[in-house]
Amino acid sequence: MTTLDLFAPASPDAPERLGPGAFLLRGFALPCADVLLAAIAGIEAQAPFRHMVTPGGFTMSVALTNCGALGWTSDRRGYRYAPTDPDSGRPWPAMPEVFSRLARDAAAAAGFDAFAPDACLINRYLPGARLSLHQDRDERDLGAPVVSVSLGMTATFLWGGSSRAARALRLPLLHGDVVVWGGADRLRFHGVLPLADAPHPALGAQRINFTFRKAG
Ligand code: MD3
Numbered sequence: 001m002t003t004l005d006l007f008a009p010a011s012p013d014a015p016e017r018l019g020p021g022a023f024l025l026r027g028f029a030l031p032c033a034d035v036l037l038a039a040i041a042g043i044e045a046q047a048p049f050r051h052m053v054t055p056g057g058f059t060m061s062v063a064l065t066n067c068g069a070l071g072w073t074s075d076r077r078g079y080r081y082a083p084t085d086p087d088s089g090r091p092w093p094a095m096p097e098v099f100s101r102l103a104r105d106a107a108a109a110a111g112f113d114a115f116a117p118d119a120c121l122i123n124r125y126l127p128g129a130r131l132s133l134h135q136d137r138d139e140r141d142l143g144a145p146v147v148s149v150s151l152g153m154t155a156t157f158l159w160g161g162s163s164r165a166a167r168a169l170r171l172p173l174l175h176g177d178v179v180v181w182g183g184a185d186r187l188r189f190h191g192v193l194p195l196a197d198a199p200h201p202a203l204g205a206q207r208i209n210f211t212f213r214k215a216g
């Protein structure tokens with residue numbers, strides 16, 4: 001017997017176009033959120049979140065770790081991708097299957113075929129943490145998109161232009177949202193406003209964001 005379940009999750013929204021190469025997929029990661037969180041716990045046990053120092057000498061308010069063949073790191077000498085965790089000297093934890101599948105599926109939904117990321121940067125925001133306007137340009141292949149997944153507390157994302165001075169659009173990113181950035185939008189300036197202290201029912205007072213990249 002089949003019954004009509006009025007509370008069943010709605011079918012996924014159509015991708016929302018933010019620019020010529022940027023797409024917002026609201027709730028795309030919701031079906032696998034629990035599996036993602038379990039995988040992050042495993043990664044964190046091997047490579048804990050830590051606050052890195054920028055080349056300018058500031059300690060980042062966002063804490064980060066990585067998984068995959070390459071991990072993004074920062075210190076007084078600069079930003080770079082490296083195969084090992086500078087704190088332990090060990091390789092970064094492997095990228096879980098569920099991560100790479102989600103990244104590939106999201107990229108495909110936005111029109112980028114066969115996305116095979118070799119790096120996943122995992123950011124953790126507590127209330128007050130922020131990310132100032134920047135470009136992501138440390139990756140060797142700027143032809144590949146970046147896929148970002150948001151979990152936990154809502155953040156206000158700043159979606160800027162091709163110069164730092166361009167006025168930035170404010171966009172809320174919610175638990176389960178995925179954004180794909182490629183093509184003409186790959187080098188847009190972007191950032192995150194200081195996080196409000198508005199705990200999420202499942203994750204409490206934190207936001208986790210992961211960005212998948214083809215770095216090497
Ligand atoms: C637009 N992270 O880790 S994800 C970063 O929410 C980063 O933690 C933010 O920016 C966060 O570098 C934003 C959205 C994002 C990621 C990469 C992009 C937007 C992008 C690359 C190009 C253009």
Ligand code: FE
Nearest residue numbers: 134135136190
């Ligand atoms: Fe970025």
